[in-house]
Amino acid sequence: MSDFIKRHQPKTVDDLVLSNITQMVIFNMISSGVSNANLLLYGANGTGKTSLARALIAGYFEAHNDNDMCEYINMTKMKDFNKLRNTIGLVPRNVSGRRWLLIDEVEKITNRHLLDELHDIIDNSYNCSFILTTNNKGALPGGLISRCQAIGIEAPSPDQFLSRAQEIVIAEGIEATAADVLAVLQQGAADLRGYLFRLEMFCLSRRMAQRTVSVPAVPHTTPPQKTTP
Ligand SMILES: Nc1ncnc2c1ncn2[C@@H]1O[C@H](COP(=O)(O)OP(=O)(O)OP(=O)(O)O)[C@@H](O)[C@H]1O
Ligand SMILES: [Mg+2]
Incomplete structure (x- = not known):
């Protein structure tokens, strides 16, 4: 687990x-x-x-x-x-x-x-x-x-699981719209294990994307000018 x-x-x-x-x-x-x-x-x-x-x-x-x-x-x-x-x-x-x-x-x-x-x-x-x-x-x-x-017992539909999924995403510190989260739930089979797995992957990819954005760009340095003696 x-x-x-x-x-x-x-x-x-x-x-x-x-x-x-x-x-x-x-x-x-x-x-x-x-x-x-x-x-x-x-x-x-x-x-x-x-x-x-x-x-x-x-x-x-x-x-x-x-x-x-x-x-x-x-x-x-x-x-x-x-x-x-x-x-x-x-x-x-x-x-x-x-x-x-x-x-x-x-x-x-x-x-x-x-x-x-x-x-x-x-x-x-x-x-x-x-x-x-x-x-x-x-x-x-x-x-x-x-x-x-x-x-x-049947798994809840993506719509039924949406608010719980949003709570999970928020608890992970990830910002996402309801439409984003619903799309993740709808991406595969409607079972709880599938939902949790896809949410985990979603949070991981969002976190990586956030990190990439927040890494400062490498400053562009101009090569030193050749000086003629
Ligand atoms: N409401 C919920 N919110 C978040 N996770 C949930 C919820 N209900 C179940 N889960 C998670 O979904 C997964 C599957 O649940 P569970 O093991 O109870 O299913 P199961 O029907 O007993 O499966 P199996 O038949 O394979 O034993 C577990 O990891 C569980 O933690
Ligand atoms: Mg079981």
């Missing part, structure tokens, strides 16, 4: 750009603590699923005036379900006694037995809410999907 991406990673829900009303409804549902349903966020790469899940959980704790007690598990690394069970047991409870688990990239579990174990863990984990994310909902068994509220 580049420093640029790190600097502008969304940390709170206010930093998130939600593409449609459904996501807003879900956010309100979770952060207000009205519902503790398990969620399955599905969608293409770079649509912001992991960022949304993290911010939703952080928002929940903020709404409950509590410390963030979320465990993040990426399924690429988690192959041992005994370890998963133990991890769930170790996640501290918040004041309301609730625990959250973010299980990222759940489609990476290809072993049927492990998937059955996950059903069992979800069914029997007392006072624990799960947010699962996946790029490939079609690869998941129906039993897992039916245990969650499945929400399709």
Whole structure:
């Protein structure tokens, strides 16, 4: 992850750009603590699923005036379900006694037995809410999907992401018009990773251009006149 991406990673829900009303409804549902349903966020790469899940959980704790007690598990690394069970047991409870688990990239579990174990863990984990994310909902068994509220996540359009992109450009100390920034967002695929990459390149090129302009021109010196003795 580049420093640029790190600097502008969304940390709170206010930093998130939600593409449609459904996501807003879900956010309100979770952060207000009205519902503790398990969620399955599905969608293409770079649509912001992991960022949304993290911010939703952080928002929940903020709404409950509590410390963030979320465990993040990426399924690429988690192959041992005994370890998963133990991890769930170790996640501290918040004041309301609730625990959250973010299980990222759940489609990476290809072993049927492990998937059955996950059903069992979800069914029997007392006072624990799960947010699962996946790029490939079609690869998941129906039993897992039916245990969650499945929400399709789409990347915001360039227009929707524009004001956040302008904030990023300003934070980088770059002057640019809204039309300039919109053109950058529209230059390629509409996904958050693409937006961030293009904005990074844009800021870099603007900064280099500014430096070139501010470097003083080499003074033109006239060659010394030959003097005849
Ligand atoms: N609102 C936002 N503002 C700025 N950057 C964002 C925003 N939302 C997401 N990002 C950035 O976009 C990138 C992609 O987001 P994220 O990793 O959440 O997508 P994803 O859907 O989980 O992708 P994948 O399916 O590949 O895991 C990340 O670098 C993240 O920091
Ligand atoms: Mg992700």
